[in-house]
Amino acid sequence: MSGKPAPLSPDSVPLSALRAGEVGIIATLSGGHNLRSRMLTLGLTPGAEVTVLQNYGRGPMIVRVRDARVALGRGEAEKVLVRRRAE
Amino acid sequence: MSVRTVPETVAPPVVGERPILVALAGQPNVGKSTLFNLLTGLHQHVGNWPGKTVERKEGHFTFNGASYRLVDLPGTYSLTANSPEELIAREFILRERPDVVVAVVDAATLERSLYLVAELLPLPAPVIVALNMMDVARQEGIQIEPEVLQAALGVPVVPMSATHGVGVPELLETVERMARGELPYTPRLPQIRPDHREVLETLEERIAGYVPEPYPREWVALKLLEGDTEVTQMMRAALPLERWEEVHAVLRAHDDAQVAVASGRYEWIGRMVRAAVTRPRLGQIGLTERLDRWATHPVWGLVILASILGLVFWLTYTVGAPLQGWLEKGIGALAEGVRGLLTGAPAWLSGLLADGVIGGAGAVLTFLPILVIFFAAMAFLEDVGYMARAAYVMDGLMHLIGLHGKSFLPLFLGFGCNVPAILGTRVIESRRARLLTILLAPLVPCTARMAVIVFLAPAFFGPAAPLVSWGLVLLSLGVLALTGIVLNRVLFRGRRSAFIMELPLYHLPNWRTIGLSVWQRSLSFVRKAGTVILAVSVVIWALSTLPGGSAGESYLVRLGKFLEPAGRLMGLDWRLTVALLSSFVAKENSIATLGVLFRAGEEGLAGMLAATYSPLVALAYLVVQTLFIPCAATVGAIRQETASWRWTLFSVGLLLVISLLAGMVVFQVGAWVAKGV
Structure with missing residues (x-):
């Protein structure tokens, strides 16, 4: 995984598109410098594995990353692009 | 152990x-x-x-x-x-x-x-x-x-x-x-990801000799790459212009380095923990995740939140209110005692001590039972890990007024008392969101304001009183929402801070932590807000007795009569205007003030008021009083938490304008409708 903005591969989707129970590998983060900084600090780095714990299709969602549970607003979750991990 | x-x-x-x-x-x-x-x-x-x-x-x-x-x-x-x-x-x-x-x-x-x-x-x-x-x-x-x-x-x-x-x-x-230096200390430091090692070295070289004390050079270079605003500003000032432009060009070419630095740290962490940690088998579900299926559910989560908040209210009324009553009685008795002791002394002295100082200090003390209960509830919910869940389930609704979930609990606390609401905004990290929450908190009708409503409404509106009270609460919350939307647009141009937060594991409460937190917060309130209340009540006492010593011709009355033309726009005569002014010390004061001005005890007062004023005037008064400037304690808390007189005055001015406008609209529209009928 390189630090350059990865080309949008067809298989990367916004984190908000994953259903509860699905697992994704983070590909890229978009959004402003501060938002990215907060996401990175909480462990949402490219290559990290994210398990969606709750996603009702609207409102905020909960994911597990590096053993911790992180709540994200929908707008924030849309800025995290992930690759779905095949089950 | x-x-x-x-x-x-x-x-x-x-x-x-x-x-x-x-x-x-x-x-x-x-x-x-x-x-x-x-x-x-x-x-x-x-x-x-x-x-x-x-x-x-x-x-x-x-x-x-x-x-x-x-x-x-x-x-x-x-x-x-x-x-x-x-x-x-x-x-x-x-x-x-x-x-x-x-x-x-x-x-x-x-x-x-x-x-x-x-x-x-x-x-x-x-x-x-x-x-x-x-x-x-x-x-x-x-x-x-x-x-x-x-x-x-x-x-x-x-x-x-x-x-x-x-x-x-x-x-x-x-x-x-x-x-004592007796332990070996050989930390293995995290490294930046290999693809950025070269640029880091270049940066270090470029800034060498210009880094101000006490900052380590390597650290400064790393923070520059991370895009750290403070360090960037510091180095822009420290470097000669030409050198800064070189550095700036390097940084611009690597504006994605932020990710490389953070990833480097997590890769280092991965190496550190690899051998030391054994994880649970896949599929094992911990207590926290089981509880969260309910606590963060869009429907059940709200039901659970509502029940918990209901319990907090119930505690306040069953435990806090009687305690508050006893304290009030005790302080009243103390004031009488002081008056008795000072019968020989000049009237102004006993008045100053009994009404000004003890009355003012009493107002501070009578807040305490409710404050302690709210502080304890806050500390408990925070300590067991529930607070983050409450913020999560309320996030959607709070979005509507330009805030996010974390502002909900402080605002809710305002129903008990606005003071803990304002102190409670400390949980909000973003300064902007915190300020907006502080500005909105006084629009939540507190128990003292509800007490005035509950006292006056039945006398004027009879069986419709509960409906009127409910309407006043809804009005407050409606004004709160509207103010939130407008302030967010005008003051903060619609910028909203990102909602991203950790949901900690649930764990058993630690009573020591909770107890100390309650103790510290109460103490800080008594010290800081307390001095403001005391000063204001002495001033109000002086205004209400000077120069004559009787309430009839005091400065406060003169002020009320002077302001009467403004009050008239809302249908208020000078007595209601004075009552409104005195509510600044404590909201329930307005009843006591009316009692003095009508020379009536609380029992007879309601009837006398009903005989004097029309229901429309009463309604206008209640609307103004409910939305009016918060009490001195709340203003003290706003000053303490914003650390700015400018924002404190802005808050006071804002509420003054809102309440007077609302009162005028109610009275003028009501009078116009009445004429038409």
């Missing part, structure tokens, strides 16, 4: 030898406060960091005959200049050079909590890792070998459980030996 192994006595100051300075660092929710309270007990001082509204806790303790000064750094996830807390923590370590930094990490979320350690190690102070919550990790099925972690990190690692007092003596011994 019991908690008592920790000595709790105050050390006599050691002559000629300064106490060992220990800084306590850690991310939020890792049990840092529990450890701080365990070590210092009541020997702690809570204030603010200079020039900031961030709480600063410092305490002292002795161990093996040596005295220690313990500074609790703000809980932060990292040390990048994202928030004042992060700046405070790193500046303290860089400038004060503590003898030892104790980094508290949560064993149950080890990777994430080691991120702060990755940021602490490059700073010039030795770090000891306190591996806290070992019991919680075990519960979650996570096995950690501290010796393996210690060997990997190259710094001492002490396994412990602050909640149960386990491992604390071992931690103190390690701190002692580290401070």
